[in-house]
Amino acid sequence: MSLSSPAAPAADPIVSVRGVSKTYAGGFQSLKRVDLDIRRGEIFALLGPNGAGKTTLISIICGIANASEGTVLADGHDTVRDYRKAREVIGLVPQELHTDAFESVWATVSFSRGLFGKSPDPAHVEKVLRDLSLWDKKDNKILTLSGGMKRRVLIAKALSHDPKILFLDEPSAGVDVELRHDMWRMVRELRDRGTTIILTTHYIEEAEDMADRIGVINRGELIVVEDKDVLMRKLGKKQLTLTLQHPLESVPQALSRWPLELSGAGHTLTYTFDTQTEETGIAELLRTLHAQGIDFKDLQSSESSLEDIFVSLVHNKKQEARA
Numbered sequence: 001m002s003l004s005s006p007a008a009p010a011a012d013p014i015v016s017v018r019g020v021s022k023t024y025a026g027g028f029q030s031l032k033r034v035d036l037d038i039r040r041g042e043i044f045a046l047l048g049p050n051g052a053g054k055t056t057l058i059s060i061i062c063g064i065a066n067a068s069e070g071t072v073l074a075d076g077h078d079t080v081r082d083y084r085k086a087r088e089v090i091g092l093v094p095q096e097l098h099t100d101a102f103e104s105v106w107a108t109v110s111f112s113r114g115l116f117g118k119s120p121d122p123a124h125v126e127k128v129l130r131d132l133s134l135w136d137k138k139d140n141k142i143l144t145l146s147g148g149m150k151r152r153v154l155i156a157k158a159l160s161h162d163p164k165i166l167f168l169d170e171p172s173a174g175v176d177v178e179l180r181h182d183m184w185r186m187v188r189e190l191r192d193r194g195t196t197i198i199l200t201t202h203y204i205e206e207a208e209d210m211a212d213r214i215g216v217i218n219r220g221e222l223i224v225v226e227d228k229d230v231l232m233r234k235l236g237k238k239q240l241t242l243t244l245q246h247p248l249e250s251v252p253q254a255l256s257r258w259p260l261e262l263s264g265a266g267h268t269l270t271y272t273f274d275t276q277t278e279e280t281g282i283a284e285l286l287r288t289l290h291a292q293g294i295d296f297k298d299l300q301s302s303e304s305s306l307e308d309i310f311v312s313l314v315h316n317k318k319q320e321a322r323a
C-alpha cells in the first residue's frame with residue numbers, strides 16, 4: 001500500500017528496526033520482515049488485532065526475545081551485540097507485575113534502578129513515586145496494593161533508571177477510568193520532557209487522542225506507518241445524513257450522481273465521501289433536493305474515527321488474504 005512507508009528512514013531515529021522476522025520452532029511466523037523507525041520524542045502507537053505480533057515486536061526491540069532475522073538499534077546500540085547499553089536506554093511497562101510481593105514499593109523501585117547498573121539516586125526514585133501518586137505507599141508491601149496501584153508500581157519500575165524510550169504494553173487494559181486518565185497525563189508529560197513513548201493499545205480512541213504516529217500491524221506485517229493526522233485525512237470518510245420529512249421509496253433519478261444510501265424505512269438519506277475530496281457537491285445536492293421537493297427535518301455530518309479506519313484496514317487485508 002502506498003501509505004506504508006516504513007522503509008523510508010527517519011533522520012536520526014531513536015529506534016531503528018530493519019528486516020526483523022520471528023519464526024517459532026513449529027514454523028509459525030509471527031513477524032515478517034518488519035522495518036520501522038521511531039522518531040526521537042514522539043508518541044508512537046502500535047495497533048493490531050489479537051495475535052498480530054505487537055508484543056513479539058516490542059519484546060524483540062527491548063531485547064527480551066530474539067529475532068530470527070534482522071537487526072534493532074536502540075539509541076544507536078545493537079540490541080543483541082550491545083545488549084547492556086541498549087537495555088539502559090529502554091524502560092518497559094509490561095502487562096503483568098512479576099515482582100516480589102513481600103517487598104516494599106520503595107525497595108522494588110530502587111532495586112529496578114540497580115538492575116540497570118545505575119548508582120542509587122533516592123531523589124530520582126522519590127520524584128518518580130511522587131509523580132505516580134505512590135509516595136504515601138512507599139513503605140507498603142506490594143501485596144497490599146490494589147490492582148491500579150500495582151500498575152503504577154510497574155510504571156515506576158520502568159522509569160527508575162530514567163530511560164530515553166518507554167514502552168507501554170497495553171497500559172490501559174483492566175485499569176479504571178481515573179488511573180487511565182492519570183496515566184495518559186503522565187505519558188504526555190514524559191513526552192514533553194523528551195522521552196520517546198511507544199505503546200500498544202486496544203483502546204483505539206486513546207491512540208487517536210494521544211499518538212503522534214500510528215503503526216498498524218496485522219498477521220506479522222506492518223501494513224501502515226503514518227502520522228496520525230495524515231492517516232485520518234487520507235483514509236477517513238465523512239458522512240452527511242439527512243432525516244427526511246416524508247419517506248422515499250427509492251433514490252430519485254435526479255440524485256443519481258451522488259452515491260446516496262436510503263435507510264430507516266426511507267426516512268434517512270446518507271451521503272459518504274472522502275475527507276480529501278475538494279469538491280463534495282453538497283451545495284448542489286441540497287439544491288437538487290429542494291428542486292425535487294424533498295424536505296428534510298434534520299442534517300448531521302460525521303467523520304470516521306481512527307477505529308473505523310483501523311477496522312477497515314484490517315478487514316481489507318483479511319479479504320486480500322482470502323482472495
Ligand SMILES: Nc1ncnc2c1ncn2[C@@H]1O[C@H](COP(=O)(O)OP(=O)(O)OP(=O)(O)O)[C@@H](O)[C@H]1O
Pocket residue numbers: 024025028030048049050051052053054055056057
Ligand atoms: N512461543 C510461541 N510459539 C508459537 N507461537 C507463538 C509463541 N508466542 C507467540 N506466538 C504467536 O505469535 C503471534 C503473535 O503474538 P503476539 O503476542 O506478539 O501478538 P499481539 O499482537 O501482542 O496479541 P495480543 O493483542 O493478543 O496481545 C500469535 O499468533 C501467537 O499465538
